[in-house]
Amino acid sequence: MTVIEEELSTYPGGEAHHEEQPKGLLLWLTSTDHKIIGKNYMYTSLVFFIIAGAMAMLIRTQLFAPNNHFVSPQTYNELFTIHGSMMLYLFAGPFAFGGFANYILPLQIGAPDMAFPRLNALSYWLYLTGGISMLLGFLTASGAAAFGWVSYAPLSSATNSPGAGPDLWIVSIMLVGFSGIFTAVNLVTTTIYLRAPGMTMFRLPIFVWNMLVTAILILIAFPVLTAALIMLYADRHLGTHIYSVAGGGMPVLWQNLFWFFGHPEVYILALPFFGIVTEVIPVFSRKPVFGYKGLVFSSLSIAGLSTGVWAHHMFTTGTVLLPFFSAMSLLIAVPTGIKIFTWIGTMWGGQVEYKAPMLFAVGFIVIFVMGGITGVLLASPPIDFATHDTYFVVAHFHQVLLGTTVFAGFAGFFYWYPKFTGRMYREGMAKIQFWLAFIGSFITFIPQYLLGLKGMPRRIAEYLPADHYTTLNQISTIGAYMMGLAFATWIVNIWISWRRPIPASGNPWDGHTLEWATDSPPSHHNFEKLPPVRSARPVWDMNHPEYADHKSSHSAENAKSEETR
């Protein structure tokens, strides 16, 4: 076996790309650089996160006491509708595949930019327009949409929900949907065509794999949602009767179409964050990913199964084949469980350092396992009959979504913050943020499970003293305020880092993947030079040649390729 000398290869044409860039605001408005667009996405989605989080505080304040009149029922209905819609459509997805994927994916595969930079810019501007359209609903005479983020027909019809607010909601989701579709096209093309020499598919970082699978799921799910929304708009304004019984339509069709989007959507939101955690854990454990191929195949099987589980949201409609959807929904827990054990396997025998990104990653696993297990309960139709549309479900999906988008999201945020900004965040404050959010989340959601089991329906603006929901609701509200405090700490942390910067090096964490082979933040076209890619961890191989993956006998594929040389 010959050992090839380690050498940095110069990126072809790397120097030639330094053309003049505009400065300041003009740069943010006109840039097609994936890093600028990625940051635009990230900042915008975090602003939406804070707005939607503030709405959650109002919702929890309303539920603090029985028969409370802190807000009116109409306002309450608008608040939970826009809270859910913003968190799901405007924060969770765009934060992941607009923010993280845009910024990190081209860097991790050694590409100078996305495949279609202008399409990328168009995606962002569609997203921003869509997001603002949704908020504009609050300024209309009849208020914002108030039919829940699922917008069930016929509650969403022109008769039951008149006014411009619901129309703005429909248009907003359509715009954001198109933005997602364009980004997905961009991500798939980039991953297939722009990989650096040597970056085979099975050397892609798991983050890139998960983004690829997510992008494919977006291409399956979002067009269905967009079509459903166009039909809803037509019912409202063009005189069609697709979802109305009176004209021969079928209201339950909306639920089928919506959840055919909606359940893949859950994995569209989760898979990118699984990818983030799979980047963070190996670096802070100083080990490679455990069971790489198992992770790839589990992502692929989650994607496959996720297109066949939508009707578990419809068990209580009496219109779906219960055993089939129950079996599929139970089965999807298996690949998700595999991921949990590969993360633990990655930590096993490692040197695990609990910096903020790793703390958030472990917090994610704990919360996600709880939310996942209660999800398995809900996959059983009889149990769903007893708990459907109660706070049990609310607690379940908040643990899943908060675990992924917020805990795994902040793991990624702090992990790549030095890369995005060239600065370090304050470690102590990030840890305070973690513990407040982690403990706060349990104080918020454990009582909600119990409330659901006591029969408290979701989306009710008021409850009666005789229901005996008061104490648990008060505990839950206090937990929510704790989480609010956690994110206030985060804003202060970012403020301090902005005012009193501590510069970060190109590779502050001893990272494994190519984004750590360039400056922080990277120059205009990302790389001056690339290390040779001979495993899934090219930067680790370069920095620790004695432990390099391509020399280890554990990696059968690489051993083989060495022999053929």
Add this chain to the structure above:
Amino acid sequence: MELGIVRADKPSADVGTYEQLKRGLFSVRSRNIVGLALGATVLSACNVPTFGAFRGATTQGQNEFHLWQGFLVTAVFVAAITFGVLFYAVIRFRRRGDGIPRQSHSNVKWELIYTIVPVLIVIGLFAATFVSENQIDAVSSHPALRVTVVGFQWGWKFEYPGGVTVIPKGSVYPTLELPEGETTTIKLVSTDVVHGFYIPAFNFSRYALPGVTNYFDFTPTKIGQFSGKCSQFCGLYHAEMLFNVNVVSPGEFSSWLTSQQQKVTA
């Protein structure tokens, strides 16, 4: 007998029929082969905690409650193993010193274990679900009583035989009267948007869905008052779409119904 494969006692001519499959599941369950999930389901209710849920005031609701207990026992078991392993790894492998650990990439034996064991658990959970849901979903062909429930914005209407209807009156929520120990078939419809007909103490809810008529059975086992709610968001006054359930003895029920029917004809 192979694990996880549903086999009937006697693979005879009617292999593959629905009844055969059901019987097969029962036989598997009685031998406690499929695994812990089913084993837990057949445990008597008194040894296992309720985990915060209602015990169920109908035979259907009790059936669900036992399934819930089985699932919860499995859930606690799975959570204990997962968290045990996770917290062990978190504490045991925290960074001490600057060494580089052994760079292990995979371990096929463990990867197979953590793939196959969950599949077996899921098969067990599915088998228990399948048995339970067929019993809960069964609709009697000759029930003692048929009641039509109509959901509307924002209230409920209960229609009994003989033209008896119960509707909300002012601020008084309507009461659904049911006879104890007898099977009532509910026919559920909606006149406007989607509502959720939900009786927490019965461990049951079903959508009142425009364009769809749903049928389901209640066989109450407990005399008493229970609260009912709308679980599916239906617009402005969703939270106030409440009703009561009053389960009485069959004798009391028939005298109530007769008196109501006389009021209608009078």
